[in-house]
Amino acid sequence: MPFKSIPRILNPLLVSLLLLGGCNSASNNDNSRKVEIKFLAGSDLAGFCNQAAERLNRTKPRLDSGESYSLTCDIKGSGDVVNEVLDLAKQLRSGTIQPEAPEFPSLIAVDGEIYQNQLIYEIDKIFPGQNYIPSLNDAPLLAYSPMVFMTSKDLAKGLNNTNNLYLALAEAENHQELDPNALSLPINYVHTAPTRSNSGLQTLTAQFAALAEKKSENLAIADIEKHRDQVKQIQSKITRYGKSTGSLAKSMQENGLFWASVGSVYESLVIAANSQGGNNSTKYQAVYPDATFSSNIRAMRPNAPWMSEIEKAAASEIIEYLRQPETQKIAVDLGLRPGIPGVALGNKFSPSFGVQSKPQYDSYRPPQPEVVAKMLEVWQEYAKKSSQVVVLIDTSGSMEGKKLSSVQNSLFNYIQNLGEKEKVTLISFNSRINQPLTIDGTKAGKNQGIKFVGNLKAGGGTRLYDSSLFARNWLQKNLRSDAINAVLVLTDGRDSGKGISLDALSQELKNSGFESEDRIAFFTVGYGEKGKFNADALKAIAELNGGYYRQGDPETISQLMADLQVEF
Numbered sequence: 001m002p003f004k005s006i007p008r009i010l011n012p013l014l015v016s017l018l019l020l021g022g023c024n025s026a027s028n029n030d031n032s033r034k035v036e037i038k039f040l041a042g043s044d045l046a047g048f049c050n051q052a053a054e055r056l057n058r059t060k061p062r063l064d065s066g067e068s069y070s071l072t073c074d075i076k077g078s079g080d081v082v083n084e085v086l087d088l089a090k091q092l093r094s095g096t097i098q099p100e101a102p103e104f105p106s107l108i109a110v111d112g113e114i115y116q117n118q119l120i121y122e123i124d125k126i127f128p129g130q131n132y133i134p135s136l137n138d139a140p141l142l143a144y145s146p147m148v149f150m151t152s153k154d155l156a157k158g159l160n161n162t163n164n165l166y167l168a169l170a171e172a173e174n175h176q177e178l179d180p181n182a183l184s185l186p187i188n189y190v191h192t193a194p195t196r197s198n199s200g201l202q203t204l205t206a207q208f209a210a211l212a213e214k215k216s217e218n219l220a221i222a223d224i225e226k227h228r229d230q231v232k233q234i235q236s237k238i239t240r241y242g243k244s245t246g247s248l249a250k251s252m253q254e255n256g257l258f259w260a261s262v263g264s265v266y267e268s269l270v271i272a273a274n275s276q277g278g279n280n281s282t283k284y285q286a287v288y289p290d291a292t293f294s295s296n297i298r299a300m301r302p303n304a305p306w307m308s309e310i311e312k313a314a315a316s317e318i319i320e321y322l323r324q325p326e327t328q329k330i331a332v333d334l335g336l337r338p339g340i341p342g343v344a345l346g347n348k349f350s351p352s353f354g355v356q357s358k359p360q361y362d363s364y365r366p367p368q369p370e371v372v373a374k375m376l377e378v379w380q381e382y383a384k385k386s387s388q389v390v391v392l393i394d395t396s397g398s399m400e401g402k403k404l405s406s407v408q409n410s411l412f413n414y415i416q417n418l419g420e421k422e423k424v425t426l427i428s429f430n431s432r433i434n435q436p437l438t439i440d441g442t443k444a445g446k447n448q449g450i451k452f453v454g455n456l457k458a459g460g461g462t463r464l465y466d467s468s469l470f471a472r473n474w475l476q477k478n479l480r481s482d483a484i485n486a487v488l489v490l491t492d493g494r495d496s497g498k499g500i501s502l503d504a505l506s507q508e509l510k511n512s513g514f515e516s517e518d519r520i521a522f523f524t525v526g527y528g529e530k531g532k533f534n535a536d537a538l539k540a541i542a543e544l545n546g547g548y549y550r551q552g553d554p555e556t557i558s559q560l561m562a563d564l565q566v567e568f
Contacts, residue, residue: 268335430460
């Protein structure tokens with residue numbers, strides 16, 4: 001159906017009937033017939049979806065049948081999009097949720113075709129043969145952005161002249177091994193977690209495909225087993241994982257080449273990095289592998305029981321609206337390539353923004369879902385870089401009640417989600433710093449951790465700065481060169497100790513940051529009501545050491561902790 005932006009002209013008979021019905025009745029009827037179309041989409045579509053929705057909703061669109069509708073965007077990581085739809089589908093199957101529930105999306109998009117294939121595969125397990133999610137060919141393309149290596153202009157030459165980039169990442173330790181004229185920098189690499197992010201899953205697939213010297217769609221389970229050691233070598237150079245490609249690219253800019261010299265990101269994020277003003281001394285360049293994923297973002301309109309005929313019609317009109325040339329210009333302005341032909345790219349798709357207007361590469365296709373499942377299993381259980389994290393837990397008196405119980409529940413989930421080779425050291429503090437307890441992801445280790453969390457009690461002051469230094473010192477003494485070493489600080493208060501000052505702590509943390517051999521990251525969470533904790537101090541502590549600061553509360557802390565856990 002074509003998109004209708006002009007209100008319909010009512011015939012005289014209909015006008016008379018409406019007047020006879022009374023103004024209030026007509027108003028109520030109009031409100032009751034408005035349909036909200038929820039678009040559950042991956043993070044790379046965030047800017048495009050939100051701007052297009054704002055523009056569309058201003059026109060007050062209506063269907064031919066008279067119903068008005070609006071578009072809202074619900075943005076998550078692609079893995080989270082898939083998990084949310086699967087969870088809703090399972091609830092529908094079990095009868096714990098009804099098709100009319102507002103939680104169901106009317107439109108779905110993920111940032112690439114692997115996750116779309118996995119969604120189709122998993123939904124078919126729940127509802128065999130129903131084809132509730134459209135195939136790739138039946139889902140219109142909205143935009144795309146090739147996966148590239150983001151690096152500095154100085155280091156790009158060596159990567160551009162390397163035949164098999166992933167093999168080079170597996171074997172080389174220093175950028176001078178790729179280019180004798182390059183800076184003597186170790187290869188520090190970042191990509192997102194493939195369990196949560198489309199770019200991470202595409203990157204992991206590309207690693208196996210490049211090492212096997214096969215097209216990704218031809219990968220077999222035997223290839224995954226054969227090349228898992230080489231993938232592990234690549235993973236050993238990881239600085240940090242993450243759930244968001246955008247935040248990872250931003251961290252590359254903020255933290256510099258010692259933090260990460262190479263990152264697997266979308267081409268659009270290289271454009272974004274070079275679009276920023278200010279005194280950013282590092283300009284980035286996209287290096288296109290010989291074969292890579294185009295990261296096709298397709299609009300899926302479910303043909304499922306939770307979709308009414310009105311929702312289907314409105315969703316179809318929205319897809320058409322999003323593919324109109326004028327709307328597609330929004331995507332282009334954001335650094336995404338258009339989903340339809342004939343839309344001019346503009347000046348951002350040029351070397352001055354670190355990219356090529358017409359890059360040449362073979363476009364990868366999704367592997368079989370069983371092969372993808374095997375890759376994720378090998379990554380989680382074998383190839384993923386290990387982590388060693390100190391979790392610093394404020395148990396001062398102000399944590400008493402709901403705050404402490406919600407933190408305990410979050411830590412319980414955190415511990416339950418530990419992999420067997422991951423280690424966590426738990427340190428509680430208030431007016432005193434308590435003895436560390438180190439646990440691993442084994443059953444016995446988890447039981448120890450759960451007992452520790454269950455025994456936490458609130459009371460005393462907030463010796464924040466001394467505790468942060470204590471955690472850093474503990475990590476220095478127990479540093480693992482083969483792991484991501486990090487401190488996670490959870491506090492609801494300001495420092496009330498009489499020990500080290502913030503300036504002195506900051507100087508100490510610089511000595512163990514990413515320009516040192518220690519490479520210890522700090523992540524901080526200000527918990528509870530704003531103003532009760534020193535957000536600026538927590539932000540400074542994190543940003544000095546390659547991490548970040550977040551604010552949490554009893555309602556959001558579980559999800560916040562789950563997101564943080566992905567970083568390691």
